Amino acid sequence: MTQSAATGPKRFTIGAGIVMMRQGERADRAWLIESGELEVLLTTPDGGTRRLGVVGKGAVVGEMALIDDGERSATVRSLTEVVCVEVTREAFRGLLKRSPPLASYLLQSLIAAIRRDYGLPPTARFGNPVDFRSTNSFQKVVDRRMIREGHVFFGPNEPVNAAYLIQSGRVALRPGRGTLGEDITTFGPGSLFGEIYLLTGRLPDVTAVAVAGGICEVIDKRSFEDAVMAMPPILKSLTRIYISQLTKAKAG
Known part of the structure; x- marks a missing residue:
């Protein structure tokens, strides 16, 4: 070299x-x-x-x-x-610091999904629940919801209208209707889920269910689009590449 x-x-x-x-x-x-x-x-x-x-x-x-x-x-x-x-x-x-907080969560979530597709373990997230927010602005109204154990966020072939950022609690992805087989993966505080289905319009083939109660921030598609537009060009390009890679992997 x-x-x-x-x-x-x-x-x-x-x-x-x-x-x-x-x-x-x-x-x-x-x-x-x-x-x-x-x-x-x-x-x-x-x-x-x-x-x-x-x-x-x-x-x-x-x-x-x-x-x-x-x-x-x-x-x-x-x-x-x-x-x-x-x-x-x-x-x-x-x-990353020049991007909205949601941009970092999105990139990390897409990378976590790619690692899962590769059969690799996830990277752990650390922090306090108050740290896990999609925006730095306290003036912006954010939809936060308390979730009970057993709550189903979405299931197979159901349109996904929002993604979720976990502030506390735990969520599992289960195959099919979620009644058979082991968890595909679980998400804890600081994790984002549902964003692939939201951004691509693809219908899920899994069930997302809360396995421990907690609080989630509910994030709509417009918020993601705004976050991606605010990214520096190289991060914007990587986001699109990751989404394309994950979409092709599922289609194959």
């Missing part, structure tokens, strides 16, 4: 066959690809290797672990000589 001597953002040239990042490692930077091609490889829970795809000019790699402060979700290896620009953790955090 060689670094350009020019001032400004750090630009690197990487030879073919170099592993830029490994699945499971902690992350301190991402890369914006200017030229060349890289393959993205997933080590599956059974120890196999699956090629997720090939990326090239204009792609960003390594950003997911910076956004949700988790481990690398895949291994990335150069197929050809690659020229890329380093994006530090601090730079990415700066982009």
Whole structure:
């Protein structure tokens, strides 16, 4: 790997066959690809290797672990000589701070869904219930609801008209009508759910049910659209890519 001597953002040239990042490692930077091609490889829970795809000019790699402060979700290896620009953790955090709080929750939730699709564990959320709000404005009227254990938010083939940000309590996603099989996943404070169905109009094939009572903030589609529009361009682009990836995964 060689670094350009020019001032400004750090630009690197990487030879073919170099592993830029490994699945499971902690992350301190991402890369914006200017030229060349890289393959993205997933080590599956059974120890196999699956090629997720090939990326090239204009792609960003390594950003997911910076956004949700988790481990690398895949291994990335150069197929050809690659020229890329380093994006530090601090730079990415700066982009997130310039966005509405809801934008961060949305990105983290989309990444959590991608990790689930990969068979990887979620990244834990920490904080007090008061910290988990979709807006910094106390003047804005926000719909918060107290939810009892057993409350069903939505079920299979039911249109989803809102997403939910959990401030306290716990929610499970269950297959089908929720009467058979184990939980697909559970969400706790600081987690967002229902946003994929809300933003894409796709009907759910699962049931979302409260397994512990608490408080949820109810968020409509317009609020998400406003949050995405307020994002810096790179985060706006990533949001659309993640939604497209998740939609294709479900369709397949």
